[in-house]
Amino acid sequence: MAIVKNLGRTLSQLLQSPGCGCQTSIVPVRCIGVSPRQVTSDASFHSVSFSETDHPRVLITGGLGQLGVGLAKLLRKRFGKNNVILSDIRKPPDDVFYNGPFIYSDILDYKNLREIVVNNRITWLFHYSALLSAVGEANVPLARAVNITGLHNILDIAAEHSLRLFVPSTIGAFGPTSPRNPTPDLCIQRPRTIYGVSKVHAELMGEYYHYRYGLDFRCLRYPGIISADSQPGGGTTDYAVQIFHDAIKNGKFQCNLKSDTRLPMMYIDDCLKATLDVMEAPAASLSMRTYNISAMSFSPEELVQEVKKHIPELQVTYNVDAVRQAIADSWPMNFDDSNARRDWGWKHDFDLSELVTTMFNILGSDSRVAQIN
Numbered sequence: 300m301a302i303v304k305n306l307g308r309t310l311s312q313l314l315q316s317p318g319c320g321c322q323t324s325i326v327p328v329r330c331i332g333v334s335p336r337q338v339t340s341d342a343s344f345h346s347v348s349f350s351e352t353d354h355p356r357v358l359i360t361g362g363l364g365q366l367g368v369g370l371a372k373l374l375r376k377r378f379g380k381n382n383v384i385l386s387d388i389r390k391p392p393d394d395v396f397y398n399g400p401f402i403y404s405d406i407l408d409y410k411n412l413r414e415i416v417v418n419n420r421i422t423w424l425f426h427y428s429a430l431l432s433a434v435g436e437a438n439v440p441l442a443r444a445v446n447i448t449g450l451h452n453i454l455d456i457a458a459e460h461s462l463r464l465f466v467p468s469t470i471g472a473f474g475p476t477s478p479r480n481p482t483p484d485l486c487i488q489r490p491r492t493i494y495g496v497s498k499v500h501a502e503l504m505g506e507y508y509h510y511r512y513g514l515d516f517r518c519l520r521y522p523g524i525i526s527a528d529s530q531p532g533g534g535t536t537d538y539a540v541q542i543f544h545d546a547i548k549n550g551k552f553q554c555n556l557k558s559d560t561r562l563p564m565m566y567i568d569d570c571l572k573a574t575l576d577v578m579e580a581p582a583a584s585l586s587m588r589t590y591n592i593s594a595m596s597f598s599p600e601e602l603v604q605e606v607k608k609h610i611p612e613l614q615v616t617y618n619v620d621a622v623r624q625a626i627a628d629s630w631p632m633n634f635d636d637s638n639a640r641r642d643w644g645w646k647h648d649f650d651l652s653e654l655v656t657t658m659f660n661i662l663g664s665d666s667r668v669a670q671i672n
């Protein structure tokens with residue numbers, strides 16, 4: 300009798316909880332049905348529900364940000380256009396809308412997420428929705444909702460439907476008490492941003508669901524990502540993208556970090572390649588579920604020197620943003636990714652000079668390239 304009473308109380312608490320996403324008149328499956336709580340604690344399966352010869356059916360959340368469209372392009376090349384669905388809460392531009400399936404999905408709406416996964420027979424989920432470090436500090440309640448409550452929805456959906464789940468983490472998951480040069484996979488993680496805290500939470504929750512319920516959770520800690528044809532979404536490393544646009548447009552750049560602030564960075568192609576590689580790696584090769592990946596590390600001053608090889612007349616000033624500088628000063632300077640290199644053969648292709656040349660090639664400024672030799 301007491302058990303029934305407690306169950307009733309728990310259920311009603313769940314239904315009232317703002318984090319549950321279950322306040323509709325329909326009692327959602329995850330609150331009473333096939334929730335991770337019903338999977339036996341000794342579950343040892345690795346959840347791949349497509350046969351080896353089939354392609355995965357992929358959903359990307361938060362797909363209209365800096366990284367999602369590029370990821371969709373790569374995955375569509377590999378798995379076929381119609382097997383990869385981009386989703387976001389924003390309206391897609393024409394070139395995205397007409398280039399493959401796009402669907403509205405708010406990760407805070409659990410029922411909507413479940414409907415998409417079920418109706419489209421999704422087997423792999425790339426969870427890109429997030430508020431990044433600088434915008435997260437500007438709106439902590441929203442960052443907490445999207446990055447933490449949203450992640451809970453994703454984890455439950457993935458566990459219930461036996462999805463293979465990729466969640467990116469970040470250099471921002473470390474803090475001032477972490478070793479910064481280099482930062483290994485396993486060390487103290489006490490970040491001081493809501494973004495970092497939410498990413499450590501994601502790493503731990505994903506690993507917990509893996510060991511407890513057999514969820515096939517895979518996570519890479521990305522460095523700052525640099526891309527030519529997509530804009531960054533409000534992070535601390537954004538300057539390293541902005542410099543290219545400003546250099547080409549005005550020949551002037553105002554940097555919001557100090558000239559000697561060293562951070563790990565990566566070109567987008569390497570980031571997306573690593574993401575696909577770790578998702579395709581045999582489960583047996585993964586000695587861990589969260590890996591650092593690294594390619595290069597530089598300061599604004601070093602980037603400016605490299606950019607000046609292409610645009611020598613570039614004028615640079617420094618106007619330090621206190622919030623971003625404090626964040627950057629607490630992040631790794633160099634990332635140790637030896638475990639990723641050993642376990643699943645991670646290898647980057649772009650160093651600083653290749654990155655800068657590629658950015659200018661794509662952004663079409665080669666006419667301005669100086670004769671430097």
Ligand SMILES: NC(=O)C1=CN([C@@H]2O[C@H](COP(=O)(O)OP(=O)(O)OC[C@H]3O[C@@H](n4cnc5c(N)ncnc54)[C@H](O)[C@@H]3O)[C@@H](O)[C@H]2O)C=CC1
Nearest residue numbers: 361363364365366405406427428429467469521523524532
């Ligand atoms: N870009 C980078 O340098 C790095 C990115 N990452 C991670 O990679 C992932 C993707 O990053 P970006 O594309 O740069 O992020 P972004 O900020 O450019 O895009 C995030 C997307 O999430 C969407 N979103 C926000 N609230 C949502 C909601 N309630 N439901 C569904 N979508 C929502 C936004 O509309 C946006 O399109 C993020 O998880 C980020 O933390 C990690 C390290 C570095």
Ligand SMILES: CC(=O)[C@H](N)C(=O)O
Nearest residue numbers: 431432469534535536
């Ligand atoms: C490194 C990241 O996670 C992101 N680019 C940010 O600066 O917030």
